[in-house]
Amino acid sequence: MDKVELGSKTAKDGFRNENFVINTFNDWENNNLAKEWLESMGYNLKEIESVKAEKIKGSFKADIQVVVNVAVKLKKLQDVQNIQVKLVSNPQGFNQIDKRYLKSYVELWKIPDDILEILRYFVGENCPKILNPRDKRRMFFNEFSQIEQNKILQFFTENKTMILNDILKGRGQFASEWFLVILKIKDNNLKWILKSINEVINFYDGKVAFSPHGSLKIGKITMQRKGGNGGRESAKMLQFKINPCELFNCCQFESCIKTH
Template sequence: MILIQIKFQNLQDIQNIQVKLVSNPSGFNQIDKRWLKSYKELWNIPDDILELLQYFVGEKEPKINNPKDCRRMFLNEFDLKEQSLLIDFFTLNQPLILNDILKGRGQFASEWFLVILKIKEEPLKWILKPINEVINFYSGKVELSKQGSLKIGKITMQRKGGDNGRKTAKMLQFKINPCELF
C-alpha cells in the first residue's frame, strides 16, 4: 500500500492506495490471505460453514472416500446441500467480504486501486481507479469453479497450497487478475 499525503498550508488530505505490480497480463494476484480463524472473527462465520472451510483448506482430513487430494476436499466434493450452504453464505456476505479483501478496514483502508503492468521491453502501463469502482467490478455471482474452488464474481477463493508442505499451505486466500481493470 502507498500513502499519498497532500498538504495545502493548513489543510491536509491522506489517501491510501492499494498497489498491484503485474508482470504477466493473464496472471493472478493474491489480494488477501489469512487463517480461517481470522476470517471467522472478521465475518462471523457460522460453525457449519467454518467446518466445511476446514475440510476445504485441509485443517480437517477429508470425510469422503477417495478424495482428489488426500490432504483436503475440493468444494465440488461436498454434497449439494453443503455446496449450497457455502454459496448462500458468501452470496449473503459478499459486500462485507469484498470490502474487507479489496479495501480493508480502519485507518489503512484503501480509497484507490493502482495496477502497474510492467512487461519486459514494453512500455509501462498503469491504471488508477477508485476502490468502490473496483469492488463493483470484481463482484458478481457466487459459484463453484471448475477446479473446485469458489468464485465470488471475478475473485477466486482457494486454499493457499504450495509452501513445501508447511502449515501455511492451509491458509485461505483470495486472488484476482488485476489486469482485467485495463
C-alpha cells in the first residue's frame, strides 16, 4: 500500500531540491525513509544488493533515475526506475507540469490549423478579435463563439489520453515511471506519497471542460496561458498545472499516517 509519511526527521536538513531525494535513496541501508520508498515501489529489501540514484540532466519528465540491483533465486537483476519529484511547501499550491510554445505542441500533437488559430488568440500570439475583451493582450475561451468553444472541447477530449501521457509521463528513455510528492509542513515534518505514473494519470484524468475563468480543465489539470514574465514572449507559452498534494486524497489519508 502507498504510504503518506508524517514527521520524518530526515527532512530537517537538505530539503532544497532533488538532491534531497537522491541522497536519501543513496543512503538506503541506513535511511528508513528510503527503505519505505523502495517498499512502495514493490521491492523486497532483503533482495536488494545496491541502490544508486542520480539526477537526470536535461528537460525530461523524470527528475532522478534510481538503479536497483537485486538478487532473486541466485539471479542478479538490475532495475532502472525514473522518478518525477515534486517538493512542495503549500498543500494548496499549484505546480507546473508542462509548458511550451504552441509550435512545440503542434509538432507533438499534430494540432490542426483551426484549433491552432483559436489557441493563438488564447495565449496572445494573436491580439483579440472581439470588441472590449477582458484582456487586451489575449482572449479567454468563454470569449470565443460557441462553435469555436466546441472545437476546443472536441479536440482535447478526443486526444486526452495522448495529452495526459505527454504532460505527466513524457516520452522516450527518461519518461517518468513514478511520481513522488513530498510536502514539507514544518522544520522537522514532511508528508510523502509515491505512486506509479499510471495511477497518477488516472487520478488527474477527468472531463474536459472550461473553467469559470475561461481556461481549460482536463479533470484536475488546468491548461492556461503562462502569463507574467514582465511582458516577455515566454508569457505566451501554454502551461499545464496541477496541485500535487491532491494525490494525498487518493488514499485513506488519516489511516496512512505514520510517526517517526
